Amino acid sequence: MTADLYRQLKRQLCTSLGESEASAVAFWLLEDEAGLSKTDVLMGRADTLSPEQTDRLCSMARRIGMGEPVQYVLGHTDFCNLRIQVAPGVLIPRPETEGLVRLSLSMLPPCRSASETSCPTMLRPRRSQHSLRILDLCTGSGCIALALKHACPDATVEGWDLSDDTLRIARANAEALGLDVGFRKADVLNPQTSTSDRQEAELCLIVSNPPYVCEGERADMEARVLDHEPSMALFVPDDDALRFYRALARWGVVMPAATTLVAVEINRRFGNDVVAVFREHGYSDVQLHQDSYGNDRYVQATYLHGTN
Numbered sequence: 406m407t408a409d410l411y412r413q414l415k416r417q418l419c420t421s422l423g424e425s426e427a428s429a430v431a432f433w434l435l436e437d438e439a440g441l442s443k444t445d446v447l448m449g450r451a452d453t454l455s456p457e458q459t460d461r462l463c464s465m466a467r468r469i470g471m472g473e474p475v476q477y478v479l480g481h482t483d484f485c486n487l488r489i490q491v492a493p494g495v496l497i498p499r500p501e502t503e504g505l506v507r508l509s510l511s512m513l514p515p516c517r518s519a520s521e522t523s524c525p526t527m528l529r530p531r532r533s534q535h536s537l538r539i540l541d542l543c544t545g546s547g548c549i550a551l552a553l554k555h556a557c558p559d560a561t562v563e564g565w566d567l568s569d570d571t572l573r574i575a576r577a578n579a580e581a582l583g584l585d586v587g588f589r590k591a592d593v594l595n596p597q598t599s600t601s602d603r604q605e606a607e608l609c610l611i612v613s614n615p616p617y618v619c620e621g622e623r624a625d626m627e628a629r630v631l632d633h634e635p636s637m638a639l640f641v642p643d644d645d646a647l648r649f650y651r652a653l654a655r656w657g658v659v660m661p662a663a664t665t666l667v668a669v670e671i672n673r674r675f676g677n678d679v680v681a682v683f684r685e686h687g688y689s690d691v692q693l694h695q696d697s698y699g700n701d702r703y704v705q706a707t708y709l710h711g712t713n
Contacts, residue, residue: 415676417469420471472632493633538609546577567590568636650679666705687708691705
């Protein structure tokens with residue numbers, strides 16, 4: 406019976422998850438793999454599942470119960486109402502990073518009216534009167550770049566990363582979503598590289614969720630993150646925690662644009678330090694923002710070329 410299958414999945418999941426999380430993930434698996442809503446499950450409609458479907462669900466639950474992230478087991482996650490493929494070697498997008506997308510959109514020219522689009526409110530397309538280029542540095546799965554392209558269809562959007570594995574996933578995501586985003590290999594820590602092919606733009610937005618967890622913070626992290634997600638996308642040395650923000654600030658300075666906007670996600674421990682980095686590089690309107698939990702999580706800044 407469905408209740409029995411649900412209980413079986415939950416029991417397997419509870420080996421690594423708390424009871425409430427295991428319950429939620431069990432319903433998630435049944436919905437994602439078998440198209441069953443929570444109501445369907447409670448009404449016994451999983452009785453129609455084939456033995457093959459049941460075996461697959463139990464196998465997935467065992468993997469998650471052994472500590473593998475559910476997003477890797479499913480092969481995807483939702484981000485800004487887009488389905489984003491993920492796989493081992495690629496950082497799993499977090500809900501906090503959706504806040505970075507919202508902040509980035511708030512910095513750009515006004516949205517179309519709600520009557521002009523059926524897109525979700527946070528991702529309504531924007532009609533810009535500016536030549537707009539968006540660069541997502543440390544792009545990973547490409548989730549930020551793709552969400553911004555979805556919201557700003559007229560913008561030229563690129564995602565840069567150093568990992569071949571993440572770039573393969575990002576390109577696959579762009580193709581699956583039908584979004585024209587270019588992805589290429591680039592060293593974000595060296596703003597003097599690849600300058601010859603930078604496109605001119607009146608307005609440039611640099612957005613990034615770079616590695617920002619200090620090595621010394623490993624002890625406070627969950628095993629499923631440490632054992633499965635890429636360290637390169639997470640960690641920075643304790644004695645050089647701001648290395649990516651200094652590089653990002655320099656990228657904004659060398660961009661051939663009348664105005665460069667920057668929006669970055671940060672370690673909540675270093676909010677004021679990141680603000681100081683951008684001010685030291687000549688940025689104006691540097692602001693620190695909090696996430697939905699009240700933690701310092703984002704910094705925005707503006708660089709006006711020709712005035713610094």
